[in-house]
Amino acid sequence: MKHGLLIDMDGVIYSGETLIEGADKFIGDLLKNDIPFTFMTNNSQRTRLDAVRKLKLLGIEVTENHIYTSAMATGKFLGDQSAQATAYVLGEGGLLTSLHENGISLVNSDPEFVVLGEGRNFTLEMVQRAVDMILAGAKFITTNRDPSPKKPGWNNLGIAATTAMIEEATGRKAFVTGKPSPVMMRYARKYLGLETAETTVVGDTMETDIQGGVQMGYKTILVLSGIAKKEDLSQYAFKPDLIVSSVDQIELPLKWW
Numbered sequence: 001m002k003h004g005l006l007i008d009m010d011g012v013i014y015s016g017e018t019l020i021e022g023a024d025k026f027i028g029d030l031l032k033n034d035i036p037f038t039f040m041t042n043n044s045q046r047t048r049l050d051a052v053r054k055l056k057l058l059g060i061e062v063t064e065n066h067i068y069t070s071a072m073a074t075g076k077f078l079g080d081q082s083a084q085a086t087a088y089v090l091g092e093g094g095l096l097t098s099l100h101e102n103g104i105s106l107v108n109s110d111p112e113f114v115v116l117g118e119g120r121n122f123t124l125e126m127v128q129r130a131v132d133m134i135l136a137g138a139k140f141i142t143t144n145r146d147p148s149p150k151k152p153g154w155n156n157l158g159i160a161a162t163t164a165m166i167e168e169a170t171g172r173k174a175f176v177t178g179k180p181s182p183v184m185m186r187y188a189r190k191y192l193g194l195e196t197a198e199t200t201v202v203g204d205t206m207e208t209d210i211q212g213g214v215q216m217g218y219k220t221i222l223v224l225s226g227i228a229k230k231e232d233l234s235q236y237a238f239k240p241d242l243i244v245s246s247v248d249q250i251e252l253p254l255k256w257w
């Protein structure tokens with residue numbers, strides 16, 4: 001049986017702009033041993049090329065084929081749901097590119113979907129327009145529900161906050177396409193050509209990577225180099241298959257391979 005990995009980036013490979021020690025060697029080992037993997041990121045703002053460039057600056061050389069984003073999952077999902085779908089988008093480059101690639105028309109009135117991604121360029125006027133569209137019957141999709149880190153100076157508001165704003169204003173619940181949604185967890189696995197039993201998720205966040213992996217029946221590895229803290233793990237009703245301080249501590253081949 002072949003095996004492969006879905007690997008989160010922030011908190012696993014880098015922290016902000018800093019490489020997590022040993023992450024470059026870990027990815028190098030995967031490449032050297034022809035182990036299939038893709039990075040799996042909820043950030044819908046960046047394009048795949050943006051992600052490749054960021055990794056390259058940190059000394060990790062991969063191609064766009066190694067990147068799977070919530071924007072890609074969202075574009076594919078809308079394309080699968082509806083032929084000739086139309087969408088009004090509150091979001092940026094990565095999301096707009098993916099919707100375009102999946103044949104979704106971007107419109108400013110009467111859309112089938114309102115799609116929310118990360119971004120800093122949309123205005124409250126645009127949010128108001130989106131709210132009116134949802135109230136008029138458009139389906140509300142959000143690329144993920146990642147919370148704000150709640151740290152001063154953080155440059156990302158946290159899409160949970162903008163999603164909540166629109167939910168409150170419309171009384172409608174968003175449909176989430178990014179991690180831990182089975183939509184993205186399943187698309188990313190299929191993208192790698194793996195079966196469920198062949199798939200392992202590596203992530204730093206219990207609520208997204210690990211919960212998504214557990215619910216899909218994938219093996220899961222939690223790294224403690226990001227958001228999750230060891231002392232908090234007892235609060236969760238699910239647990240990862242393996243806990244390591246960082247990817248540097250992952251021994252290949254994995255013990256379940």
Ligand SMILES: [Mg+2]
Nearest residue numbers: 008010011204
């Ligand atoms: Mg992360």
